[in-house]
Amino acid sequence: MKLFSAQNIAYSINENKLFHNLSFEINSGEGLHIKGGNGSGKSTLLRIILGITSPSKGSIQSYETDLKISYLGHKNAIKSYLTPNENLELLFNGVELNHAFEWLNKFGLSHVQDELTASLSFGQQKKLALIRVLAQSSDLLVLDEPFVGLDQATADQLNSFLAQKISQGGGLILTSHITPMIDCEVLDLGVKNA
Amino acid sequence: MPSFIKAESFKLSKKLKSWLGPLLVMVLVLIAFPLSIDISQYDLDKFYFSIIVVSLLMTAFVATEGMFEEDFEDGSLEQEFLKEKDFYKLVISKIFVYVCFIGIPIAFIGALFSFANGVAIGSFGKVFLLLSLSNLLLFNLFAFGNALSINKGAMLGVLSSLPLALPVIILLGRAIRSIQYGDGFVAVTTLMVGIGLIVSAIMPLIISAALKTHID
Numbered sequence: 265m266k267l268f269s270a271q272n273i274a275y276s277i278n279e280n281k282l283f284h285n286l287s288f289e290i291n292s293g294e295g296l297h298i299k300g301g302n303g304s305g306k307s308t309l310l311r312i313i314l315g316i317t318s319p320s321k322g323s324i325q326s327y328e329t330d331l332k333i334s335y336l337g338h339k340n341a342i343k344s345y346l347t348p349n350e351n352l353e354l355l356f357n358g359v360e361l362n363h364a365f366e367w368l369n370k371f372g373l374s375h376v377q378d379e380l381t382a383s384l385s386f387g388q389q390k391k392l393a394l395i396r397v398l399a400q401s402s403d404l405l406v407l408d409e410p411f412v413g414l415d416q417a418t419a420d421q422l423n424s425f426l427a428q429k430i431s432q433g434g435g436l437i438l439t440s441h442i443t444p445m446i447d448c449e450v451l452d453l454g455v456k457n458a
Numbered sequence: 459m460p461s462f463i464k465a466e467s468f469k470l471s472k473k474l475k476s477w478l479g480p481l482l483v484m485v486l487v488l489i490a491f492p493l494s495i496d497i498s499q500y501d502l503d504k505f506y507f508s509i510i511v512v513s514l515l516m517t518a519f520v521a522t523e524g525m526f527e528e529d530f531e532d533g534s535l536e537q538e539f540l541k542e543k544d545f546y547k548l549v550i551s552k553i554f555v556y557v558c559f560i561g562i563p564i565a566f567i568g569a570l571f572s573f574a575n576g577v578a579i580g581s582f583g584k585v586f587l588l589l590s591l592s593n594l595l596l597f598n599l600f601a602f603g604n605a606l607s608i609n610k611g612a613m614l615g616v617l618s619s620l621p622l623a624l625p626v627i628i629l630l631g632r633a634i635r636s637i638q639y640g641d642g643f644v645a646v647t648t649l650m651v652g653i654g655l656i657v658s659a660i661m662p663l664i665i666s667a668a669l670k671t672h673i674d
Contacts, residue, residue: 311536315540316539333540335536340532341532343469343534346472350468350472354469
C-alpha cells in the first residue's frame with residue numbers, strides 16, 4: 265500500500281540548493297534510508313515529508329488520511345525537568361504506557377526512572393526519546409539519526425524492532441550515517457561541498 | 459482539550475520557578491513599593507491602584523516569558539503539529555492553565571494587599587474579579603509576544619505586546635475608578651468580560667499561526 269509519494273521536490277535556502285528533483289515513494293512494509301553528508305538536507309527532507317516544512321518546488325502526496333506517524337527528530341521532545349517515568353506518563357496512558365515501561369526495562373533505564381532526565385547521559389536521553397517513538401502504535405516511523413549515541417546492544421535492539429515493524433507491514437523512513445541492519449531502499453543526497 | 463489541560467497543568471506544576479517566581483515578584487512589588495513611598499501608610503489607598511497596574515504588567519510578563527520557548531527548543535511543538543496540524547488547542551490550554559495557576563493567585567494576592575493599602579474590605583471581591591479579568595487579557599497578549607519572540611529575543615515580544623496592553627491598562631484604570639467612586643462597576647466589568655472572551659478565542663489562533671512560522 266502506498267503511503268507517500270514525492271514528485272520533483274526541491275529545497276533551497278538563500279539561493280543555495282540543498283536538493284532538487286527528488287522523486288520517490290514510500291510504501292507500507294518498506295523502509296527508506298536517506299543518507300548523505302552533513303548539510304545535505306536529510307533532516308529537511310524528513311520535515312518536508314512530514315509536512316512541517318514546505319518544499320521550494322514539487323509536492324508530497326499522502327495517500328492515507330488517518331496515517332499514524334511516529335517521529336523522532338533532532339530534538340528529543342522530552343522534558344528535562346521531569347523524570348523518565350513522568351515523561352512517559354505525560355505522553356502515554358493505558359496499553360501504550362505499559363509498552364513504554366517495558367521498553368524502559370529493555371533499554372536498561374529502570375534504575376534511573378525516578379531521576380531527573382536532565383541528569384541522564386546523552387545516550388540515556390536518546391533511549392528515552394526512542395521509547396516515545398517505539399511505544400506508540402503507528403503506521404509509519406520517521407527517524408532522524410536514531411542510532412546516534414546508542415550503545416551496540418541498544419542499536420541491535422532497535423534494528424530488530426525496525427525489521428519486525430517492516431515485516432508487520434509498517435513503513436519506515438530514517439536518516440543515518442550508520443547503515444542500518446535492515447533491508448531498505450536507499451536515497452543518497454550526496455555530499456555538500458563548501 | 460482536557461488531556462491538553464491535564465498535561466500542561468502537570469508540566470507547570472513541576473516548574474516551580476515558572477509559577478512561584480511571578481507570585482513572589484507580585485508580593486515583593488506590593489510590599490516594597492508602598493514602603494519606599496511612605497511607611498506610615500499615609501494616602502496609600504491613592505497609590506495602591508497605580509502599584510497594582512505596574513505589578514500586574516510585570517508579573518504577567520514574567521509569567522508568560524518562555525511559555526512556548528521550552529516546547530519549541532525541545533521539539534515538542536513539532537510533535538504537536540504532527541498530531542493536531544495546528545496549535546490552537548495547545549495554546550488555549552496553556553493560557554488557561556497559566557491563568558489558573560498564576561493569574562488567579564496573583565489577582566488574589568493583589569486583592570489581599572489592597573486591605574494593607576487602605577482599600578475598603580468590602581471591595582475585595584470586586585478588586586479580585588477585576589484583577590483576574592485583567593490577567594486573562596494580559597496573559598493572552600503577552601503569550602502572543604512570547605510566541606513572536608521565540609529565538610528572536612524578548613525585546614520583540616515586549617515591543618509587540620506592550621502597545622496591545624495599553625487598552626487593558628486604560629480599562630483597568632476606569633474599572634478601578636468605578637470601585638473608588640461606586641460608579642458604573644457592572645458596566646465596565648461586563649465590557650472586560652466581553653473583551654476577555656473575544657481575546658481568549660481569537661488570540662490563540664494568531665499565536666498558533668505565529669508558532670507555525672517558527673517550526674517551518
